[in-house]
Amino acid sequence: MNTQPIYLDHQATTPLDERVLQAMLPFLTREYGNPSSPHALGRSAAKAIRSARRQVTDLICAKNELEIVFTSGATEANHLAIVGAALAARPTGGHVVTTAIEHKAVLAACRRLVDHHGYTLTQVGVDAYGRVHPADIAAVLTRHTVLVSVMHANNEIGTLQRLAAIAEITAPRGIRLHTDAAQSAGSGLLDVTELGVDLASLSSHKLHGPKGIGALYIRGGTRVTAQQTGGGQERGLRAGTPNVPAIVGFGAAAHLITTDAVPPPARIRVLRDRLQGLLLASIPGATVNGHPHRRLPGNLSLTLPGIEATDLLDRLPNIAASTGSACSTGSGEPSHVLTSIGLTRYQARATLRLSIGRTTTDTDIDQAADLIIRTAHTLMPATVHAA
Numbered sequence: 001m002n003t004q005p006i007y008l009d010h011q012a013t014t015p016l017d018e019r020v021l022q023a024m025l026p027f028l029t030r031e032y033g034n035p036s037s038p039h040a041l042g043r044s045a046a047k048a049i050r051s052a053r054r055q056v057t058d059l060i061c062a063k064n065e066l067e068i069v070f071t072s073g074a075t076e077a078n079h080l081a082i083v084g085a086a087l088a089a090r091p092t093g094g095h096v097v098t099t100a101i102e103h104k105a106v107l108a109a110c111r112r113l114v115d116h117h118g119y120t121l122t123q124v125g126v127d128a129y130g131r132v133h134p135a136d137i138a139a140v141l142t143r144h145t146v147l148v149s150v151m152h153a154n155n156e157i158g159t160l161q162r163l164a165a166i167a168e169i170t171a172p173r174g175i176r177l178h179t180d181a182a183q184s185a186g187s188g189l190l191d192v193t194e195l196g197v198d199l200a201s202l203s204s205h206k207l208h209g210p211k212g213i214g215a216l217y218i219r220g221g222t223r224v225t226a227q228q229t230g231g232g233q234e235r236g237l238r239a240g241t242p243n244v245p246a247i248v249g250f251g252a253a254a255h256l257i258t259t260d261a262v263p264p265p266a267r268i269r270v271l272r273d274r275l276q277g278l279l280l281a282s283i284p285g286a287t288v289n290g291h292p293h294r295r296l297p298g299n300l301s302l303t304l305p306g307i308e309a310t311d312l313l314d315r316l317p318n319i320a321a322s323t324g325s326a327c328s329t330g331s332g333e334p335s336h337v338l339t340s341i342g343l344t345r346y347q348a349r350a351t352l353r354l355s356i357g358r359t360t361t362d363t364d365i366d367q368a369a370d371l372i373i374r375t376a377h378t379l380m381p382a383t384v385h386a387a
């Protein structure tokens with residue numbers, strides 16, 4: 001009997017692709033060399049890392065593999081990008097700009113600059129779709145601004161930002177543009193050259209690779225101060241013996257996407273749209289959050305009036321989904337993303353995030369829709385029910 005729940009939480013993490021696991025296995029067993037070692041095992045590990053670096057470079061359309069620095073994930077990449085690039089530009093007293101809907105890893109890195117380095121921080125608001133207006137960024141820049149950080153795709157509502165338009169504002173002023181692209185890279189939506197960003201954070205486990213590995217793209221010529229020093233690995237930008245199996249897995253996961261060895265995002269979008277249609281048709285008052293078109297193909301954030309999302313999920317043990325972002329779930333506080341797009345605390349608590357991925361099937365969608373609709377009807381206040 002299949003005891004696995006229907007997995008609709010691909011924005012929290014994705015299952016490891018079997019082909020990725022196969023690529024990693026030799027590096028967990030017989031290929032155990034340290035890539036810095038001057039012998040065959042070491043050279044083999046170093047070669048595997050070079051190959052993975054190329055694969056990640058290709059995934060994001062970077063120009064040169066030396067623009068990729070492996071980190072433990074997007075959290076560390078965000079920290080290195082924000083703190084490292086800001087301090088390299090101005091050791092103290094600078095100004096950074098970000099948005100109201102960033103992941104906590106970005107907000108915490110910005111706070112570090114404020115709390116420890118005398119920086120000032122401006123958080124730009126978003127519209128009801130969660131879009132940042134480039135003119136709003138332009139309006140807050142000062143002669144002290146060294147860095148702007150705007151996420152590519154939001155982890156709760158999926159909205160995509162117009163980074164190329166923002167780069168047109170920052171680049172002529174010599175201000176660095178960073179993007180947290182943890183959510184978008186797996187959808188093949190991230191082309192760092194076309195978007196004109198200087199720094200981009202990536203996470204392997206969001207694209208069917210292993211956890212605990214990610215990367216920071218640093219455009220050639222962008223200065224970054226290392227935040228972890230030691231043995232000089234990753235060209236001095238991220239010390240520590242590289243996690244070779246995880247890096248190999250990240251590279252393999254990226255390669256599957258660039259070589260079209262996985263279902264296209266268009267298929268995921270079709271499934272998402274069907275689930276959205278089924279739920280909207282049968283749950284009175286349900287509304288979709290995020291941009292109607294410019295959002296991640298697998299994202300479905302739904303507000304179900306009168307229903308506590310936690311109650312709903314508690315009654316749906318056969319569905320794995322989130323109430324908000326995976327990272328803020330459990331904090332008890334309403335999501336800062338949902339309140340920033342204008343939802344009340346009450347509406348935010350009535351919001352469910354369903355995220356579809358490449359392992360989702362038609363049957364998953366039908367069964368999940370049926371279960372969610374039936375359970376929502378049992379929880380709905382009588383007034384909404386009758387409407």
Ligand SMILES: Cc1ncc(COP(=O)(O)O)c(C=O)c1O
Pocket residue numbers: 011012072073074075076103105151153154155180182183202203204205212213214326327
């Ligand atoms: C937008 C965004 N940034 C950063 C992260 C953190 O990534 P990692 O788990 O690789 O540290 C996540 C993961 O939830 C995310 O969704």
